Amino acid sequence: MKIILRKIIFLILLLGIGLLIFSLTMSYYTDKEAAEELISGSYDIGKTEYYEREAELRTHKTTFMDLGAGISVSALVLLGFFIAKRIRKFSDLIQIMSINKTLIFILSNVIWLVLIPGTHFYHIFRRGRGDYPPFADSIGISIINQISLLLFYDTIEFIHRIDNDKKYNTNTNIH
Known part of the structure; x- marks a missing residue:
């Protein structure tokens, strides 16, 4: 059974795009009003208190956004490299010259x-x-x-x- 590298990389690309799209459906904060209140009063409280309260309000949106973008860009670069070098299967990787x-x-x-x-x-x-x-x-x-x-x-x-x-x-x- 031949494993086609381009298909694997394409599936990884789809995973990255899926994570990115999923992140776009989420909001940044669990409570938007409390977050706006925190941001507007950020100069009146200490940095430690701000970061603690902000961490409690923040969702995982940015994590999914960063993962999705990183995986997508990495997969696109690999896919472009594999297409440019005409690499289709794992055994083709041995023939790459530095x-x-x-x-x-x-x-x-x-x-x-x-x-x-x-x-x-x-x-x-x-x-x-x-x-x-x-x-x-x-x-x-x-x-x-x-x-x-x-x-x-x-x-x-x-x-x-x-x-x-x-x-x-x-x-x-x-x-």
Whole structure:
């Protein structure tokens, strides 16, 4: 019995879309009036009390939304990869050739550049759905920290590759 990978990934995609649709039918809070009251009075109470009361009112909507979106995007990426590489069954995975170091270096930088607007969108989206309390007005710090950390790791990878090229006398044409 052949197991077709694309069908499995497609079913995983449907699962992710199903979770996402299910999350859209839920409300954010169990009691909307109490949540509005909490948000409007958030500057008058302590942070600990706000977070405790907010946790009591919050439903699992955002969890299902994040799971559904994450599973869907992952499945779409895998499905696109399998279609591009013409992979249909598990035995086809053995025939995949790895890419060279130059392409890895170029792709890692392109992906890092795509992560800049992606990180910005992620935090703006989370702010819009109410993941941050009204008194948390500094999401810019987390955006900059995440982007800077990714740049730092990309730089370390680049230095490591140059060092390995010199050590093992290989030529990857990246320096």
